[in-house]
Amino acid sequence: MIKVNENYEKLAGNYLFAEIAKRTKEYQAKNPDKKVIRLGIGDVTQPLAPSVVDGLAAGAKEMGSADTFMGYRSDEGYEFLREAIRKMDFLPRGVDIAIDEIFITTGAKEDTANFQELFSLDTKVAVPDPVYPVYVDANVMAGRTGKFVDGRYEGLVYLDCSKVNDFTPELPKEPVDLICLCFPNNPTGQVITKDQLKRWVDYARKNKAVILYDAAYEAYIRDPEIPRSIFEIDGAKEVAVEFRSLSKTAGFTGTRLGYTIVPKDAVAYDSDNKPVPLNKLWNRRQATKFNGVAYLIQKGAYEVFTEKGRAECNKIISYYMENAKIIGDGLKSIGIDFIGGTNSPYIWLKTPGGLSSWDFFDKLINEIQVVGTPGAGFGKCGEGYFRLTSFGKREDVISAVERIKTLKI
Amino acid sequence: MIKVNENYEKLAGNYLFAEIAKRTKEYQAKNPDKKVIRLGIGDVTQPLAPSVVDGLAAGAKEMGSADTFMGYRSDEGYEFLREAIRKMDFLPRGVDIAIDEIFITTGAKEDTANFQELFSLDTKVAVPDPVYPVYVDANVMAGRTGKFVDGRYEGLVYLDCSKVNDFTPELPKEPVDLICLCFPNNPTGQVITKDQLKRWVDYARKNKAVILYDAAYEAYIRDPEIPRSIFEIDGAKEVAVEFRSLSKTAGFTGTRLGYTIVPKDAVAYDSDNKPVPLNKLWNRRQATKFNGVAYLIQKGAYEVFTEKGRAECNKIISYYMENAKIIGDGLKSIGIDFIGGTNSPYIWLKTPGGLSSWDFFDKLINEIQVVGTPGAGFGKCGEGYFRLTSFGKREDVISAVERIKTLKI
Numbered sequence: 001m002i003k004v005n006e007n008y009e010k011l012a013g014n015y016l017f018a019e020i021a022k023r024t025k026e027y028q029a030k031n032p033d034k035k036v037i038r039l040g041i042g043d044v045t046q047p048l049a050p051s052v053v054d055g056l057a058a059g060a061k062e063m064g065s066a067d068t069f070m071g072y073r074s075d076e077g078y079e080f081l082r083e084a085i086r087k088m089d090f091l092p093r094g095v096d097i098a099i100d101e102i103f104i105t106t107g108a109k110e111d112t113a114n115f116q117e118l119f120s121l122d123t124k125v126a127v128p129d130p131v132y133p134v135y136v137d138a139n140v141m142a143g144r145t146g147k148f149v150d151g152r153y154e155g156l157v158y159l160d161c162s163k164v165n166d167f168t169p170e171l172p173k174e175p176v177d178l179i180c181l182c183f184p185n186n187p188t189g190q191v192i193t194k195d196q197l198k199r200w201v202d203y204a205r206k207n208k209a210v211i212l213y214d215a216a217y218e219a220y221i222r223d224p225e226i227p228r229s230i231f232e233i234d235g236a237k238e239v240a241v242e243f244r245s246l247s248k249t250a251g252f253t254g255t256r257l258g259y260t261i262v263p264k265d266a267v268a269y270d271s272d273n274k275p276v277p278l279n280k281l282w283n284r285r286q287a288t289k290f291n292g293v294a295y296l297i298q299k300g301a302y303e304v305f306t307e308k309g310r311a312e313c314n315k316i317i318s319y320y321m322e323n324a325k326i327i328g329d330g331l332k333s334i335g336i337d338f339i340g341g342t343n344s345p346y347i348w349l350k351t352p353g354g355l356s357s358w359d360f361f362d363k364l365i366n367e368i369q370v371v372g373t374p375g376a377g378f379g380k381c382g383e384g385y386f387r388l389t390s391f392g393k394r395e396d397v398i399s400a401v402e403r404i405k406t407l408k409i
Numbered sequence: 410m411i412k413v414n415e416n417y418e419k420l421a422g423n424y425l426f427a428e429i430a431k432r433t434k435e436y437q438a439k440n441p442d443k444k445v446i447r448l449g450i451g452d453v454t455q456p457l458a459p460s461v462v463d464g465l466a467a468g469a470k471e472m473g474s475a476d477t478f479m480g481y482r483s484d485e486g487y488e489f490l491r492e493a494i495r496k497m498d499f500l501p502r503g504v505d506i507a508i509d510e511i512f513i514t515t516g517a518k519e520d521t522a523n524f525q526e527l528f529s530l531d532t533k534v535a536v537p538d539p540v541y542p543v544y545v546d547a548n549v550m551a552g553r554t555g556k557f558v559d560g561r562y563e564g565l566v567y568l569d570c571s572k573v574n575d576f577t578p579e580l581p582k583e584p585v586d587l588i589c590l591c592f593p594n595n596p597t598g599q600v601i602t603k604d605q606l607k608r609w610v611d612y613a614r615k616n617k618a619v620i621l622y623d624a625a626y627e628a629y630i631r632d633p634e635i636p637r638s639i640f641e642i643d644g645a646k647e648v649a650v651e652f653r654s655l656s657k658t659a660g661f662t663g664t665r666l667g668y669t670i671v672p673k674d675a676v677a678y679d680s681d682n683k684p685v686p687l688n689k690l691w692n693r694r695q696a697t698k699f700n701g702v703a704y705l706i707q708k709g710a711y712e713v714f715t716e717k718g719r720a721e722c723n724k725i726i727s728y729y730m731e732n733a734k735i736i737g738d739g740l741k742s743i744g745i746d747f748i749g750g751t752n753s754p755y756i757w758l759k760t761p762g763g764l765s766s767w768d769f770f771d772k773l774i775n776e777i778q779v780v781g782t783p784g785a786g787f788g789k790c791g792e793g794y795f796r797l798t799s800f801g802k803r804e805d806v807i808s809a810v811e812r813i814k815t816l817k818i
Binding site: 001002003004005006008009011014015018041043044045046047048050052053056057060061063064065066069070071072073106107109110113114117118119120121122123133134137138141143177178207208209210251253254255256268269270271273276281284285287288289290291292293294295296297300393 | 530
């Protein structure tokens with residue numbers, strides 16, 4: 001008799017964004033005449049940059065001719081793209097990443113979920129709270145977390161992020177092996193300074209731990225002093241892996257391309273305490289379970305790493321950052337407390353009137369038809385908070401802010 | 410101290426196709442003037458069908474306009490594509506699959522590798538030998554196989570496929586929980602009749618086992634009596650999951666789209682022996698670890714399920730099948746024994762002169778610069794066999810056959 005992986009039963013509720021989509025759909029079905037504005041799931045609304053569209057179309061055309069057709073190639077991604085990433089994302093920040101340390105994939109969600117496979121099942125995992133649910137759920141499914149009791153998994157170490165520590169996690173008091181960090185943070189929008197990040201790198205080196213660093217929102221950093229990559233920190237290449245994505249950098253939420261940096265110096269240890277390079281393990285994982293990203297998608301993505309394409313993308317990012325300012329100004333005007341919205345597309349607000357996150361969600365959709373993300377969905381420390389995103393269309397953002405100002409709170 | 414997943418150390422050698430690519434590259438580097446013909450990795454060479462190229466280009470264009478831009482949508486795939494698959498692939502064969510039983514993904518390799526995650530770690534897995542290495546390696550990495558001893562993993566049940574049983578696996582003598590089947594078979598090219606397949610379905614129902622049925626090559630079946638889907642067999646929906654791919658159906662090896670059918674009736678069991686629907690579990694897995702296939706790829710894929718697009722694809726399949734005939738005729742003319750090549754793009758030949766598979770590989774590349782796949786790379790029963798694919802360009806296939814005829818054997 002075949003048995004299921006019973007770790008799935010430990011998952012607490014639906015995947016957060018699936019749950020929001022479900023509730024929104026139900027509301028809309030009951031109220032078909034109401035216009036719902038979605039500032040929830042963090043999906044972008046602006047079209048792809050013209051250079052990217054041209055790249056995709058050129059790729060499609062190449063696939064139609066025998067001379068330029070592309071079949072299986074490198075599971076790790078085309079060199080033209082990896083070289084462009086190296087030159088545009090890292091070298092200008094003083095970080096020298098080799099091409100074979102860059103793995104092209106279908107997205108940071110997939111990679112942050114899959115990377116835990118390389119580690120032993122008794123790995124002690126630390127996650128921030130609030131946290132992007134994928135880091136947690138992937139470890140639950142693998143069996144590393146134990147049971148869900150009182151809103152937390154018994155086997156995880158939670159790094160509380162609250163007003164007390166300015167939503168910046170502190171080093172854990174107990175030893176941990178694997179540390180998930182995300183900056184600019186999803187969901188809080190908080191960023192990290194070089195000094196703060198160095199403390200994490202030093203901790204990982206001292207404790208022979210690994211940091212999984214999610215930098216999916218680095219393109220939103222405007223302050224030149226804020227690190228865009230963990231590899232700007234000395235010694236990070238020995239202990240960190242970095243996840244990046246074009247989803248928010250270039251509107252690829254529906255086009256799907258991410259890239260993961262696995263330095264050759266980064267290691268975990270075998271049972272004889274001998275170091276094993278993560279680059280080699282990840283390569284083996286990808287070669288076995290993945291077959292690369294579509295050629296034409298990589299061809300389109302390449303344009304993001306040209307001067308022209310990047311300028312087009314930055315214009316779109318500025319548009320979203322202006323949205324963030326409009327939301328922030330609106331919240332300020334009615335006295336709602338928040339962080340984020342600068343160096344980040346996310347705004348993390350304290351729910352007014354002491355409402356729970358989900359009560360505020362229900363209030364917003366029912367009273368003013370605005371959808372956001374309940375902070376409690378990101379963890380215990382998220383209770384009483386709410387995430388808004390700046391990825392809407394300008395007119396929707398303006399309407400949403402006008403509606404929020406009418407809230408009786 | 411962070412520990413690696415030591416199951417990776419149990420993996421026997423490189424991923425097969427990575428090893429072939431490596432050896433081929435090394436040969437070519439040493440012999441830059443020689444023209445190597447690749448009939449090895451099973452990659453297609455003909456361009457995408459014109460309708461598909463148009464679909465991709467139209468999708469790219471839509472992504473460039475705010476009105477038609479597509480961001481995150483369904484992790485499971487767009488309904489327009491799933492409905493088209495339902496209508497073209499299944500209904501005409503008398504199989505009624507619901508849209509929410511179809512999951513669009515980036516390929517059958519990924520899905521056959523990932524699906525094992527839904528099952529408990531003590532699942533007893535049966536695989537054919539020879540076998541597509543992904544089924545085995547994914548289970549090795551998860552820790553279900555034990556050690557590799559004398560060419561086999563101690564914890565797997567191998568279903569020997571040899572000349573004795575006409576390369577068709579027989580029911581296992583010991584009870585198993587999970588059965589990997591692939592028809593038309595990779596690597597042997599063998600197909601299965603409805604009666605033979607029914608025996609597997611009956612076995613799975615009786616033993617509460619699950620069949621993972623890889624139908625990636627079903628488009629090559631020309632005999633109307635041969636089942637294209639396991640769901641043509643009564644009762645299969647309770648015990649089977651089917652993997653399909655456009656890689657060989659429509660030349661998507663470098664464009665990446667597969668689809669997996671998980672019927673709502675298919676179940677595994679929890680520790681109280683209560684049935685748990687696999688459809689629900691897979692949905693949760695995909696929602697957490699995957700973010701869907703690029704919209705424009707789905708838009709291009711849709712064309713494969715229109716009358717016009719399918720006719721174009723079938724023309725390409727006929728071209729490859731003619732290649733298979735040319736290879737088969739060539740082998741016959743020099744007395745080399747083989748199966749496959751009808752209802753399948755693969756030709757599985759007995760190495761002449763009793764050579765080992767890898768010796769024959771070396772002989773072929775060194776003497777006549779033809780690359781194929783050593784049968785031993787697919788398992789113990791593959792030793793002394795060799796796989797050729799029909800996916801080459803016609804002129805290369807003709808040259809390869811001429812060269813093979815000159816072999817001193």
